Amino acid sequence: MAAAAAAGPSPGSGPGDSPEGPEGEAPERRRKAHGMLKLYYGLSEGEAAGRPAGPDPLDPTDLNGAHFDPEVYLDKLRRECPLAQLMDSETDMVRQIRALDSDMQTLVYENYNKFISATDTIRKMKNDFRKMEDEMDRLATNMAVITDFSARISATLQDRHERITKLAGVHALLRKLQFLFELPSRLTKCVELGAYGQAVRYQGRAQAVLQQYQHLPSFRAIQDDCRVITARLAQQLRQRFRCGPSALTQAPICARLLAVALPCVCFCVELLLALGEPKELRSLEAELGPSPPAPDVLEFTDHGGSGFVGGLCQVAAAYQELFAAQGPAGAEKLAAFARELGSRYFALVERRLAQEQGGGDNSLLVRALDRFHRRLRAPGALLAAAGLADAATEIVERVARERLGHHLQGLRAAFLGCLTDVRQALAAPRVAGKEGPGLAELLANVASSILSHIKASLAAVHLFTAKEVSFSNKPYFRGEFCSQGVREGLIVGFIRSMCQTAQSFCDSPGEKGGATPPALLLLLSRLCLDYETATISYILTLTDEQFLVQDQFPVTPVSTLCAEARETARRLLTHYVKVQGLVISQMLRKSVETRDWLSTLEPRNVRAVMKRVVEDTTAIDVQVGLLYEEGVRKAQSSDSSKRTFSVYSSSRQQGRYAPSYTPSAPMDTNLLSNIQKLFSERIDVFSPVEFNKVSVLTGIIKISLKTLLECVRLRTFGRFGLQQVQVDCHFLQLYLWRFVADEELVHLLLDEVVASAALRCPDPVPMEPSVVEVICERG
Amino acid sequence: MALGTGWIHIIDFDDENNIINKNVLLHQAGEIWHISASPADRGVLATCYNRTSDSKVLTCAAVWRMPKELESGSHESPDDSSSTAQTLELLCHLDNTAHGNMACVVWEPMGDGKKIISLADNHILLWDLQESSSQAVLASSASLEGKGQLKFTSGRWSPHHNCTQVATANDTTLRGWDTRSMSQIYCIENAHGQLVRDLDFNPNKQYYLASCGDDCKVKFWDTRNVTEPVKTLEEHSHWVWNVRYNHSHDQLVLTGSSDSRVILSNMVSISSEPFGHLVDDDDISDQEDHRSEEKSKEPLQDNVIATYEEHEDSVYAVDWSSADPWLFASLSYDGRLVINRVPRALKYHILL
Helix, strand or coil, rough: CHHHHHCCCCCCCCCCHHHHHHHHHHHHHHHHHHHHHHHCCCHHHHHHCCCCCCCCCCCCCCCCCHHHHHHHHHHHHHHHCHHHHHHHHHHHHHHHHHHHHHHHHHHHHHHHHHHHHHHHHHHHHHHHHHHHHHHHHHHHHHHHHHHHHHHHHHHHHHHHHHHHHHHHHHHHHHHHHHHHHHHHHHHHHHHHHHHHHHHHHHHHHHHHHHHHHCHHHHHHHHHHHHHHHHHHHHHHHHHHHHCCCCHHHHHHHHHHHHHHHCCCHHHHHHHHHCCCHHHHHHHHHHHCCCCCCCCCCCHHHHHHHHHHHHHHHHHHHHHHHHHHHHHHHHHHHHHHHHHHHHHHHHHHHHHHHHHHHCCHHHHHHHHHHHHHHHCCCHHHHHHHCCCCCHHHHHHHHHHHHHHHHHHHHHHHHHHHHHHHHHHHHHCCHHEEEEECHHHHHHHHHHHHHHHHHHHHHHHHHHHEEEEEEECCHHHHHHHHHHHHHHHHHHCCCHHHEEEEEEHCCCCCCCCCCCCCCHHHHHHHHHHHHHHHHHHHHHHHHHHHHCCCCCCCCCCCCHHHHHHHHHHHHHHHHHHHHHHHHHHHHHHHHHHCCCCCCCCCCCCCCCCHHHHHHHHHHHHHHHHHHHCCCCCCCCCCCCHHHHHHHHHHHHHHHHHHHHHHHHCHHHHHHHHHHHHHHHHCCCCCCCCCCCCHHHHHHHHHHHHHHHHHHHHHHHCCCCCCHHHHHHHHHHHHHHHHHHHCCCHHHHHHHHHHHHHHHHHCCCCCCCCCCHHHHHHHCCC | CCCCCCEEEEEEEEEECCCCEEEEEEECCEEEEEECCCCCCCCEEEEEEEEEECEEEEEEEEEECCCCCHHCCCCCHHHHHHHHEEEEEEEEECCCCCCCCEEEECCCCCCCCEEEEECCCCCCEEEEEEECCCCCCCEEEEEECCCCCCCCEEECCCHHHHHHHHEEEEEEEEEEEEEECCCCEEEECCCCCEEEEEECCCCCCCCCEEEEEECCEEEEEECCCCCCCEECCCCCCCEEEEECCCCCCCCCCEEEEECCCEEEEHHHHHHHCCCCCCCCCCHHHHHHHHHHHHHHHHHCCCCCEEEEECCCCEEEEEEEEECCEEEEEEEEECCCCEEEEEHHHHHHHHHC
């Protein structure tokens, strides 16, 4: 603004410059007017001045400022500026004032011109409006005429309009009917094209009408047609469920469509069936297939769990979402469906688990079962009615039972294996000529091996009751499994079967003694005895500790088992005695039967077979001594052999021979021998033995000597034959007494042998006892 | 010669008065090892005996006749007559010079006393006795072939099948023979674990026979199934020398053993009367019928009836009386003969 530019160095009017007074006042007013304009336009003083906001807008010395105070300004000029400058500013001021005046004059002039032209224009407009008013009036009259006409026309057309409306209604109805009649073909087309959604929509639209008018034959026909087509449609949809690659994901959509199409209950079942051919089952079946390299059982149950069980859950969830409205009936169906599928799945799982039965790895199986069981808990909660969880538990229990059976078999096999080893070990050392591993060592081996097998089995079975396994807290695993399964079935069962196996050696058909090596009998007998004394109670305590038996089932007490084991041990030992006795008996019998006792020469030696008998008896003594304790014998004198020998050879023998020569004598001999027997105890030959060495050997020697006696009685002896028997018996007596519990027994039996031989001799001249002794000592 | 002669003691037992009467007959030919009486003529008997000559023992067999006065069975002959021993009359020898030692002689049961079979070593010989037993003609024979020395130990003639079957024992084997063709019909290998000592046919039940042996067992066989015994008894503690069925009540089985015991067993389950004595339906009223039915339902158990321990030494022979089915005798090494009766309670149980 020019004013502003000039105002900067505006020369103050000199002091006392009166003309300048009004001059000074005028700009002030103008300034005020400017300020008001500026205020109106929203410009601040400073901005309007265009200067940087240096001077204070309230500065009263600013010429262009709103608060300009001429007095202050003049004062300031007067005080601050030198004269020259005052002069300059005065001239400058004057010039500015002039310029401003001329500007004002020009503006006024221009405004005046414009005002005049505006007045002209308004006058012209006034004329124009008057014209227009006339035309408007004419338009109004015309419009009135038109309205009039129109009213008249519509009055005339009223009738027709009504008829047309009616016709239009009929037309619409006809179109609907046409839709209905065309519905079957449309549906067919839709089905053909695969536009199932469209079809279902059509069907939905027609449904209500058809339902309402189904009493009319034509509508009935249509409805029937529709039903057929929808059935086909449903068929196709089901088809798609079955073969669709992702049946389950598409299922809900289709199901919804179908549900709309066929709102009948039976459909739900069909849907379930359609859904219920999960590929998972089939793939599981395929895995099961005949090819041996099936994936391990853990993998299998994993697949089953994630595939089938997951699928089942999905189906169940989808079903419940879709058919929640069906209430208990629907739930029933779902349960039945789940049960049916579940049973198939379980059948597969069981088949797979059955394959696993042969394997030895329990931990894998238990883990697999655990997963299997765990997985089925979810649907178990979802489908409580289907009882899947129960069935799963049942399967687990069954498997556990089978596992126990398997372990029992394993233990049995291990026991038999041990026996085979022992047999081999017993057969081998004969070749080597050395004693090989001693019986005691073998026994220890067998015992420890069996014990370790039992422990291994217990440990394996223990996995079933581990805390982290999901089914271990089921009542079966807490109670029956521990007591009946493990304790009774496995441990007691094994001990029993062990006893039975051992006993079966006693009744083996090979009674000639060749079947079972006698040492094995002896060893088994000792084993059973050890079981009776310690091992059984140890094993059972171990079992009870590992499996805290909590239930009330009756369990076999330790004492019963011990009694069984003891009985077995006793039978085995008795059988051992029989077998060994038989071996020696056969030797003695052959030696008596094959010899011609009538024509034998005067005895010079003890027969070799008697030496052999003594040798064998000694060997048996050593063998039994390895496993059994000595046992008690009757007190004996230091030189018992000599004393008793003299007794039987001199007094008794002589007394017996003497009267038997005359025909009337038999009475006396019989009487004599009877009287003798009255004083001696009856000898039970095959009597049960006790668990000690002496008893065993007594049994064997009894059997052998009795055989010798019976054989001698069947023969006829010459004089030297008798003497040979005398020598043999003395020899036996010299050596056998030390083995038996009661040496009197040996003497009695040998006495009997010699007496019988004497009776069977037509010429009984006994040998001098001293000669007999010499021969025996020489031999 | 002490052993050169044998004696035959004929013992009469008067059941009513409990009197025992003894007659001794001299058997001069040698000591007797086996004896059997003719089923047709009570005065005729056959023996196997040892003959010692030239320091050799040979077992021969012969048929003898008892003196007439003893045959009648009269026990009026005074006791003191035993001092003068009478002698048996020799009818004929069974010539075995070609066949070896005679082990036993058996008559055809229920026959006319004309047929006799003897077992000699490994031969089985069938003899025809002709001209009132004065001559024995070897009718047919068969012999056992095999490795080793086979020797028959015992034999029995079956009363069934028209008396055409004989069973023999050698070592551990039982064999059946057809006397018409003299061929083997069956063979039970390893019938016993050790030597078979004796055998006997069930008199009332075809195909059934009992055997005993050195394995202390008595076994019952159905000869149609030779693989398994029907039943096994293991009551004796030493060799069983004899087994005998009762002639009329075949559930009663008698065994004698060298453990000096005689055991009477009741083998009901395999007898011809497994459900007790069945009375004819016509003869009894309905009530009795019911009772007998009830009785038949009772489980009948095989059991040992009694163990007789009167003997002090090995018992080598037991047999039933042919006259009284409830009477039996046993003989032991020491020469003691014991006569026993079946317990009265059992007798009534069987009869009623």
